[in-house]
Amino acid sequence: EIVLTQSPATLSLSPGERATLSCRASQSVSSYLAWYQQKPGQAPRLLISDASSRATGIPARFSGSGSGTDFTLTISSLEPEDFAVYYCQQRSNWPLTFGQGTRLEIK
Amino acid sequence: EVHLVESGGGLVQPGGSLRLSCAASGFTFSSHRMNWVRQAPGKGLEWVANIKQDGSEKNYVDSVKGRFTISRDNAKNSLYLQMNSLRAEDTAVYYCASNYEWGQGTLVTVSS
Numbered sequence: 001e002i003v004l005t006q007s008p009a010t011l012s013l014s015p016g017e018r019a020t021l022s023c024r025a026s027q028s029v030s031s032y033l034a035w036y037q038q039k040p041g042q043a044p045r046l047l048i049s050d051a052s053s054r055a056t057g058i059p060a061r062f063s064g065s066g067s068g069t070d071f072t073l074t075i076s077s078l079e080p081e082d083f084a085v086y087y088c089q090q091r092s093n094w095p096l097t098f099g100q101g102t103r104l105e106i107k
Numbered sequence: 108e109v110h111l112v113e114s115g116g117g118l119v120q121p122g123g124s125l126r127l128s129c130a131a132s133g134f135t136f137s138s139h140r141m142n143w144v145r146q147a148p149g150k151g152l153e154w155v156a157n158i159k160q161d162g163s164e165k166n167y168v169d170s171v172k173g174r175f176t177i178s179r180d181n182a183k184n185s186l187y188l189q190m191n192s193l194r195a196e197d198t199a200v201y202y203c204a205s206n207y208e209w210g211q212g213t214l215v216t217v218s219s
Binding site: 094 | 202
């Protein structure tokens, strides 16, 4: 099983700041990595697939990068609605696995 | 607009069974692999099962193998999860998901 480790567990930033979230895989997943955003009481929403492809309707301030074992989700300038929990997911090997999440909170 | 609507959740005793359904609309259901993903209260996401477009390939997380069965009916645009021998640790919101969209989830509570 591929283990995904997200860091930091919690990130405290202010609106307008840049957010950088990390996801590290225990073995290579090539570019088969997705990022999701989840707000309280809501289902997760796909932000990024294939490491760097923004999903339909996702603002350009969200970007993904990386390949192999190290991936990054960057939010260039935080909006109030971006404060949420973010998960990475690998789609390379069965079983599919998620990271434990990064909570992005308002400072 | 894509819609995935889960149903069938509820309270069940340990050892019991439940069948979840997911009604899909707004996209070509038969062209997409489909998943069930769960989230225990206050916890992270856990992928449960996946089924290929034609139902010929199914994959499961180890903790549900032999107890849960994923299936689909492309004529009805529907996805299913048959859950048997339920345990307290299966308590979670269960989401139906394609690679792009998720439903709102249905809560399964396993308790006596």
